[in-house]
Amino acid sequence: MSRTAHRAARGGRRQVFATLLLTMVAFVGTASAPAHAANGTPGQRETVCADSLFVRTEPLGAWMGTLYRPQTFDVERIQGGWAYGFAYGNINRKGWVQDGWFC
Secondary structure, eight states: OOHHHHHHHHHHHHHHHHHHHHHHHHHHHHHTOOOOOBOOOTTOEEEBOSSEEEEESSTTOOEEEEEETTOEEEEEEEETTEEEEEETTTTOEEEEEESSOBO
16 A cells, blocks of 8 residues: 555544544433423422432431432422422422422
């Protein structure tokens, strides 16, 4: 193979590699994206969209338990990025969760 042909082949392999790498990055970015989470609505029983969601005694308070996807939370009110209500599932009592993690 001539020197020119060798350089052309090497440049072609680089282009294929770059294209493959960009495709993989784009796929991983979309494949690992979390489900579309939403804020809670007072008066609604919301489904937890996060893998896990801590239930606390107050905003940033002591941990009471953990809700897991697709357990539910009955939102009574929203305050400063936190939702207060009843945590169903294995907790079954009232507490606070971070808002924005519902489906």
